[in-house]
Amino acid sequence: MSASTGNTESDSPLASRFGTFSLVFGIGFAIFYVICDMAALPLFTYHPGTDRIDFGYAPARRDEGPAMYWYGWLASSALGASALGFIATLLPEKIRCRLPLALAWVLPLVLLPVLIYSLNFYWRW
Amino acid sequence: MDFVLDYISVNTFWTILFMTHALLAVALLGALTHQAAAVLSRPRAAGSAGGFITRFRSVSGPSYATAVCVLWVITFILGGWIYTKYRIYVRIPIEQEGFYKTLGAFELKEHLTTIGLGFLPFYWHLWKNARNAACDSARKWLTVVLAGICWYAFLAGHVVNNVRGFGL
Numbered sequence A: 001m002s003a004s005t006g007n008t009e010s011d012s013p014l015a016s017r018f019g020t021f022s023l024v025f026g027i028g029f030a031i032f033y034v035i036c037d038m039a040a041l042p043l044f045t046y047h048p049g050t051d052r053i054d055f056g057y058a059p060a061r062r063d064e065g066p067a068m069y070w071y072g073w074l075a076s077s078a079l080g081a082s083a084l085g086f087i088a089t090l091l092p093e094k095i096r097c098r099l100p101l102a103l104a105w106v107l108p109l110v111l112l113p114v115l116i117y118s119l120n121f122y123w124r125w
Numbered sequence B: 001m002d003f004v005l006d007y008i009s010v011n012t013f014w015t016i017l018f019m020t021h022a023l024l025a026v027a028l029l030g031a032l033t034h035q036a037a038a039v040l041s042r043p044r045a046a047g048s049a050g051g052f053i054t055r056f057r058s059v060s061g062p063s064y065a066t067a068v069c070v071l072w073v074i075t076f077i078l079g080g081w082i083y084t085k086y087r088i089y090v091r092i093p094i095e096q097e098g099f100y101k102t103l104g105a106f107e108l109k110e111h112l113t114t115i116g117l118g119f120l121p122f123y124w125h126l127w128k129n130a131r132n133a134a135c136d137s138a139r140k141w142l143t144v145v146l147a148g149i150c151w152y153a154f155l156a157g158h159v160v161n162n163v164r165g166f167g168l
Helices: A017-039 A070-089 A103-118 B002-006 B010-040 B052-057 B061-097 B100-128 B133-164
Strands: A044-047 A052-055
Touching (some): A017 A103, A044 A070, A070 B061, A070 B100, B002 B010
Antiparallel strands (some): A044 A052
């Protein structure tokens, strides 16, 4: 029983395994995505000019147009977040229910300045 | 999808795709804005009629949750599909014009909508437990954050479309 709210553990949305998975997936996905973006860690690279797909990071090829990493970042982040979410569901309910729900909305706000900074190449005045 | 191009031109195909993406984004924006207004406002007194703003925010939030998730995912998939053409036919000309802040704003849109996508399962779970008071604060603020992301994405996409022009 939580003294401050009067809620029991079974009241927590994290009492269900799906609730835990979805929260940890969201947190993990956001963090992995920012890491993948800033550290250039795509699972694959797509070359839209030639429809070529390379595993991992691959620079743009001469005369073949640009390379796209966003799809690869999505895949890397989804894989990492799914694994993290699955592991979290294996934790005992007591521990799962201690995860702060507020992370779901605080984390995007915290990551916003990081993302803006990661795009500093574009902020030319 | 190549068989479609037997009936319509390549330009028409991408135009239809883009228009569908834009229209779904409008629907998503409307749904999330209603929902965010509903969670931010105090419950209306029973029997009070209220004006436009009162009626605007007096929607049943839970009934919007699944629609918001479906709209976000479909809009995201269509955006991701169009993104291949954006990279070659939109971004490169804008780079050549030197509108870097516009491109940066668009890159930020892509990052924020992706992060929002990751939180959709939890958002859905919170709304499916709408009677659970333990979820109230997280549900309220996650909805507001997603609505903010949606508004930003809508405006950034609109600006890029205005900069590049349409059907060029």
